[in-house]
Amino acid sequence: MHLTDQQLNEADLLQVNFDAAKYIDYNFDASADNSHESAKYAQIKAHLVSCAICQSRLLNLQNFRQQLAQDTEVCMPSLQWQKIESEVDAENSKTQVLNLNQKVKRLQKAVLALAASVLIFLIYPNIFNNSTNELDLKIAAIISENNKLQTDFSKFIQTNYMQLVAHETTQFRLQQIDQEIQLAYLNQMSTEQKIELWDERKQLLIQSLNDVPKRRALTI
Structure with missing residues (x-):
């Protein structure tokens, strides 16, 4: 069973830094200090560590967000x-x-x-x-x-x-x-x-x- 799109989105929003050759490191924000939330994030982390497919999906999502963040100015053609x-x-x-x-x-x-x-x-x-x-x-x-x-x-x-x-x-x-x-x-x-x-x-x-x-x- 792989992570859902929503779980991947949550992982990305938590600024998950994945090094394919070594490990995954989480930077939890202050809103995730209760036991239920911490357990949920730990579960996502554990799955990502062992699942190459979800690692690839997460990297795709992160690349996708980077593309969206780029400046996109239009150069219009000069038309007569x-x-x-x-x-x-x-x-x-x-x-x-x-x-x-x-x-x-x-x-x-x-x-x-x-x-x-x-x-x-x-x-x-x-x-x-x-x-x-x-x-x-x-x-x-x-x-x-x-x-x-x-x-x-x-x-x-x-x-x-x-x-x-x-x-x-x-x-x-x-x-x-x-x-x-x-x-x-x-x-x-x-x-x-x-x-x-x-x-x-x-x-x-x-x-x-x-x-x-x-x-x-x-x-x-």
């Missing part, structure tokens, strides 16, 4: 809005102009989230290798699908401003979903809720990739 509007006007669609302007304003205010590729790197191998639970295997499969779609999405080369804005708008929405996914894991939300978020991300990538031929056709 008049050219973008000209292309939209050529399609005789005032509605698209309005929607485009709204998306661009939101895009300019965006704060870069932790890349989903980092989540995939940290979460997917652990789930796939260490679980036989049906829901865990389902979420592992959908994370793998996201990884493949993300690779295809990153390979798409924008050849005009309309394609660039469409690509950046999708990227902005992906970042929003990534933030929701991060919170889902940090708040120990249910596996079903996590699957819904990963599926939403997957469908967004599929839609964006399916729209690529349409965007190319508009440039002919």
